[in-house]
Amino acid sequence: MEHNILVTGGAGYIGSHVVVRLHEEGFNPIILDDFSNSEKSVLDRLHKITGKHFKSYEGDILDTGLLEQIFSDNQIEGVIHFAAKKAVGESVEKPLKYYKNNVSGLLTVIEAMLAGKVKNLVFSSSCTVYGEPDELPVTEASPEKPANSPYGNTKQIGEEIIQDTVTSGVALKSIALRYFNPIGAHPSGEIGELPLGIPSNLVPFITQTAAGIREKITVFGNDYDTPDGTCIRDYIHVMDLADAHVQCLKHLDNTESDNHFDVVNVGTGKGNTVLEAIKAFEAVTQVKLNYEIGPRRAGDVEKIYAQVDKSRKLLDWSTKYSLSDSMRDAWNWQKRISDL
Numbered sequence: 001m002e003h004n005i006l007v008t009g010g011a012g013y014i015g016s017h018v019v020v021r022l023h024e025e026g027f028n029p030i031i032l033d034d035f036s037n038s039e040k041s042v043l044d045r046l047h048k049i050t051g052k053h054f055k056s057y058e059g060d061i062l063d064t065g066l067l068e069q070i071f072s073d074n075q076i077e078g079v080i081h082f083a084a085k086k087a088v089g090e091s092v093e094k095p096l097k098y099y100k101n102n103v104s105g106l107l108t109v110i111e112a113m114l115a116g117k118v119k120n121l122v123f124s125s126s127c128t129v130y131g132e133p134d135e136l137p138v139t140e141a142s143p144e145k146p147a148n149s150p151y152g153n154t155k156q157i158g159e160e161i162i163q164d165t166v167t168s169g170v171a172l173k174s175i176a177l178r179y180f181n182p183i184g185a186h187p188s189g190e191i192g193e194l195p196l197g198i199p200s201n202l203v204p205f206i207t208q209t210a211a212g213i214r215e216k217i218t219v220f221g222n223d224y225d226t227p228d229g230t231c232i233r234d235y236i237h238v239m240d241l242a243d244a245h246v247q248c249l250k251h252l253d254n255t256e257s258d259n260h261f262d263v264v265n266v267g268t269g270k271g272n273t274v275l276e277a278i279k280a281f282e283a284v285t286q287v288k289l290n291y292e293i294g295p296r297r298a299g300d301v302e303k304i305y306a307q308v309d310k311s312r313k314l315l316d317w318s319t320k321y322s323l324s325d326s327m328r329d330a331w332n333w334q335k336r337i338s339d340l
C-alpha cells in the first residue's frame with residue numbers, strides 16, 4: 001500500500017525538502033502548491049534528486065472543491081500543512097492577506113481532513129510564539145507572548161484552532177512543530193530557498209552578498225546583551241528540519257488515541273550570534289563578506305534558542321548538520337542559482 005502524504009506548499013522551501021525525506025523514508029508525497037512563492041521547476045529538480053515524478057496539484061489552499069477532490073482521488077494517510085504566507089513585514093502591511101491564507105487556509109485543510117476521515121496533521125508553527133523569552137533555552141512549556149506581527153499571530157491562532165478542534169473530540173491527531181531558524185539547502189544544490197526581491201532573512205542576504213548581488217550586509221545592532229552584542233538565534237539545517245516532519249508522521253501513526261495535539265520545538269538547542277553565523281560562512285566557503293554594523297531592526301528578539309529534549313524523546317530525532325554544513329549548502333545553492 002502506498003503511504004500517501006499530502007504536502008501543502010510542497011514546492012516551497014521547507015516543503016520541497018520534506019518531499020525528498022518522505023520519499024527516502026518510503027512515503028509517497030503528493031504536492032499541492034499555488035506556486036505563488038515557488039517555481040514549477042522545483043518539480044523537475046525533485047525528480048533529479050529522487051528519480052521520481054511526484055503527483056502534484058496546482059491550486060489554492062482556500063479552494064475547498066480542490067481539496068475535496070484531492071482527498072477523494074487519493075487515499076491520503078496524513079497531511080503536512082506548509083501552504084502559508086511567511087513575510088513578517090508584509091504581514092504588518094497586509095494583515096488580511098495573512099489571516100485569509102494562514103488562518104482560513106488551515107480551516108479549509110482541517111475541514112477537508114475531517115470530511116475525508118484523514119487523521120494525521122503536521123502543522124508548521126514558529127518559535128515566534130515565544131516572543132522575547134524570559135528564560136533560555138525555551139521549552140514547549142515556556143509562556144507564549146503576544147504576537148508582534150499578524151504573521152506571528154496566525155501561528156498562535158493556528159495552534160489554538162487545532163487544539164480546540166482536538167478538544168472538541170473529533171478524530172484528529174496533530175503536532176505543531178515550532179521551527180527555530182531554518183537555513184541551508186539540499187546538499188545536492190538542486191533545491192533551496194528562493195527569496196523574492198530583497199531578502200529579509202539573514203542567510204539569503206549573506207549568500208546574495210557573497211554572490212555580488214548585494215553590495216554589503218548590515219548586521220542589525222551590536223549593542224544587545226550577548227557575548228559579541230549581536231542577536232542570538234538557533235539556526236537549523238533544513239534537512240534536519242525536514243527529518244523532524246517524517247518522524248512526526250511516524251509518531252502520530254503510533255499514537256493510539258485518535259484525538260491528540262502536541263507542540264514540539266525544532267531547533268538544534270544551540271544559539272549563535274549574527275557575527276558567529278557570518279564567520280562560519282566565511283570559514284567554510286573561504287569567501288570574505290562585506291558587512292557593516294547598523295542600527296537594530298524593529299521587532300527583533302534579542303536571543304532565543306530551543307530546548308530540544310522533547311523532540312529528541314518524542315520524535316526520536318536529533319540534528320545531523322552543523323552551522324558550517326548549513327552555510328556550505330546555502331552557498332552551493334546560491335552559486336547554482338546565480339550561475340557562479
Ligand code: UD1
Pocket residue numbers: 086088126127128152181200201202203205217218219220221231232233274297299300301
Ligand atoms: C524572522 C521572524 C520570524 C519568522 C522568520 C521566518 C521577526 C522578528 N522574526 O526570524 O518570526 O518565523 O523570520 O522567516 O521578524 N539579520 C541581520 N542582517 C540582515 C538580516 C538579519 O543582522 O540583513 C539578523 C537579525 O537581526 C536576526 C538574525 O539576523 O538577529 C536572523 O534574522 P532573520 O533571518 O530575519 O530571522 P528572524 O528575525 O530570527
